[in-house]
Amino acid sequence: MEPPFKQRWTNQDMFFNEEDARGIRQPHNDPLVITLTIKWFNTKRILVDNGSSADIMYLPAFQQLKLDPGRLRPFDSPIFSLNGDRVYPKGMVMLKVTVGTYTKQLTHQLDFLVVDCPSSYNVIIGRPTLNRWKAATFTYYLKVKFPTEDGVGEVKGDQVLARECYQEVLATNENHTWTIEEEKEDKVEALEAVELVEGETAKMTRIGTTLSPEMRTKLIQFFKENLDVFAWSHKDMPGISRQVIQHELNVDPGRKPIKQRRRLFSPERSQAITDEVNKLL
Template identity: 85%
Template sequence: MSFNEEDARGVKQPHNDPLVITLTIEGFNTKRILVDNGSSTDNMHLPAFQHLKLDPGRLCPFDSPLVNFNGDRVYPKGIVTLKVTVGTYPRQLTRQMDFLVVDCPSSYNVIIGRPTLNRWKAATSTYCLKVKFPIEDGVGEVKGDQVLARECYQVVLATKENHTWTIEEENEDKVKALEAVELVKGETAKMTRIGTTLSPEMRTKLIQFLRENLDVFAWIHEDMPGISPKVIQHKLNVDPGRNPIQQRQ
């Protein structure tokens, strides 16, 4: 999959518009869908869920809150699996997708994040305002609506709306449930964490076991000799025909 100037035809340049597309969700054409590579969740806002006339009984419980970079939290109403079609016939893709249904103000109906983009194996271009995805016999695509994107973005600016969310995987209680333990006395760099809920006897045995097996810990790169390049290696994308030159600092 690749993008060129032909893909940008019809897009008014220059621009910094978001990528807003239309998808078919449960058989209904659904507009105002933001493609957000920064979001680790796929969200559907409650009014869109209600306008699609979906049965609330399809919502499954979801206990973890969503947080954004401002630290704002919102608890989803639940998670729902819906049939989503992207692209136009015959170059389209239909998949069952999971959406977190959230009740908070938004100028968008749906936020498509990395889970769906990865499921589609999609590539996005904000310059071309287009999403491309592989299908069995080629490549499908869906083009963004620049006019609608600008309308939505004006609302975002006016309301300081947040739309990039991530699932809160760790809370303060979990952090407090761990304590740092020095495995080598006097060397603060060689520490690990163990649970604070262990019994005194189990805690003593665990620390003793960890200290007796210090050789399995890798504190620095030199502690990991003999790793096969088949496992992992770092490469520089440089022209092998060029001689390396050390530049002045």
């Protein structure tokens, strides 16, 4: 029995040939810059970047679309550029995006990280969206192709605009390939010491170094407002029942204690033993 239509179209063959190169000035090394419909607006200067692990919208584009800042959802993890720059996004926003032309087009709700830093581009489409579109990109032909219910859709890059953007990128030394740091189970996060009582170095705690500045400030303020829950020494824990925990020697109380002869050590070892005993005391 023939499979349903919606199962067939996702497996359409997508190929490129010399017809796709029509109108492209060769040779070239231009980036793939396209136009998409975002929230019913034709948005230009959109870079298709297979190296980016995030979909990015720069703050000026967010403002030009007249989006309410209240729509931003918190996003506390930093993103990193190729040269190691770390930026904390303003937040994440979900927007309706259409790619292609009727009837061979796709419309999805996509999540964008809103970033406040200079850029020649308005938006960067990275691997999350390209994978969702099941898209194939070809920089030689400056074209993106993707399967739809009505056949293979496509969107062609704007070579003139791509060169303008690229010249601006070179002039300002911009970074436009961003990655989100992936969490690893065996990764140990670096910590920083935070003094909770000014002038008292013994009263401090440690917090993670990857927190956003805003979250770091709020966390430290929270600790300072709740100093009474910290136990800096045994004196801060009076009244604890021995039923909770206590240390004891695993010996037979019916046996008479035997004092061993004192052992003699070299001066270096003797000093080391004394230092360790003083630490325990």
